[in-house]
Amino acid sequence: MSTEIPYECYKILAQNLNCTPQDLRMNIEREISRFFYEIQKDYKPPFSVVEPANLAGIYKFRPVPFLNGGGGALYPNSLGERDFKILMGDEDPLEEKRFVVAHETGHSLLEWNAEGHKKVIPDGERYEDASDYLARIILMPAWDFTERAKELNYNTPELSKLYVCPKYAVEERIKDLGVYKFR
Numbered sequence: 001m002s003t004e005i006p007y008e009c010y011k012i013l014a015q016n017l018n019c020t021p022q023d024l025r026m027n028i029e030r031e032i033s034r035f036f037y038e039i040q041k042d043y044k045p046p047f048s049v050v051e052p053a054n055l056a057g058i059y060k061f062r063p064v065p066f067l068n069g070g071g072g073a074l075y076p077n078s079l080g081e082r083d084f085k086i087l088m089g090d091e092d093p094l095e096e097k098r099f100v101v102a103h104e105t106g107h108s109l110l111e112w113n114a115e116g117h118k119k120v121i122p123d124g125e126r127y128e129d130a131s132d133y134l135a136r137i138i139l140m141p142a143w144d145f146t147e148r149a150k151e152l153n154y155n156t157p158e159l160s161k162l163y164v165c166p167k168y169a170v171e172e173r174i175k176d177l178g179v180y181k182f183r
Ligand SMILES: [Zn+2]
Pocket: 103, 107, 127, 128, 131
């Protein structure tokens, strides 16, 4: 089943993307894709996760041992309120590291309002789900993924290799886009 993004997330995202929450709710895939499309359109998979992070104001990435096992963190820097860095497990496979960068970028988009102030958002599973969803949009943009998944017959391991992202994320993305029904 597809991930439902909570309304508060739409509101904050809409402020970042400069549209109304209603528009965003109606066109979430299109709006987020448009946000990243300019930097992604000249690429083929795997898509950069660094550039979307930069676009969200994140320029530092640091692998650390204490997050091994698929963990990640969006870590503030005392130098400036938007000077964030992303931490991820140093021994995790590349696809896991990329998912972490995309997921934390999702948090960054969800947790900042248009004026650049940190929003107080309750730390809950819904926000994790919403960030996962944004991560999948970054890693597997619909304009590319929909056709290519069909060409590859929805083969999860092959798609995972091509997009350099975890298999579980590929499966969720196929469900997001409703292009294939799992039994
Ligand atoms: Zn998270």
